Amino acid sequence: MNDAYKGSCLCGAVTFTVNGFNEKAANCHCTMCRKFHGAAYGTSVGVVGLNWISGIDYLKEFIALNGTIRTFCYECGSSLGFRVKGTSLSEIELAIATFDSEIPVVIDAHIYIDNKASWCALQDELPKYNKGR
Numbered sequence: 001m002n003d004a005y006k007g008s009c010l011c012g013a014v015t016f017t018v019n020g021f022n023e024k025a026a027n028c029h030c031t032m033c034r035k036f037h038g039a040a041y042g043t044s045v046g047v048v049g050l051n052w053i054s055g056i057d058y059l060k061e062f063i064a065l066n067g068t069i070r071t072f073c074y075e076c077g078s079s080l081g082f083r084v085k086g087t088s089l090s091e092i093e094l095a096i097a098t099f100d101s102e103i104p105v106v107i108d109a110h111i112y113i114d115n116k117a118s119w120c121a122l123q124d125e126l127p128k129y130n131k132g133r
């Protein structure tokens with residue numbers, strides 16, 4: 001457990017650890033990420049060795065018309081993760097902001113810029129993709 005990274009939802013009911021991360025993560029400006037996170041964009045990261053520590057019974061899923069599955073805490077509403085149609089909970093990409101400490105992940109792109117809000121100014125030099133990369 002020493003090398004595990006811990007994350008949690010806002011109310012603290014849901015906690016989890018992971019052992020590692022995908023190297024890359026992108027800020028996604030698609031309409032669904034914006035709505036789901038209630039934010040300018042959402043950022044999810046693929047993880048290795050996910051272990052739900054507590055609150056798995058607090059997880060609720062929303063399945064969009066395109067079949068993508070978004071998981072959140074039904075107590076506090078925290079956006080916890082995203083996965084593609086037909087995958088299991090073990091394959092979830094986690095919402096990066098739910099981690100409770102620094103994690104070794106670098107955001108390397110903005111995606112779905114076609115849907116970016118006009119009030120969201122991007123002042124970094126990262127590559128920008130109109131849709132996915």
Ligand SMILES: [Zn+2]
Pocket residue numbers: 009010011012013014058073074075076077078
């Ligand atoms: Zn919660």
Ligand SMILES: [Zn+2]
Pocket residue numbers: 028029030031032033034042112
């Ligand atoms: Zn998105």
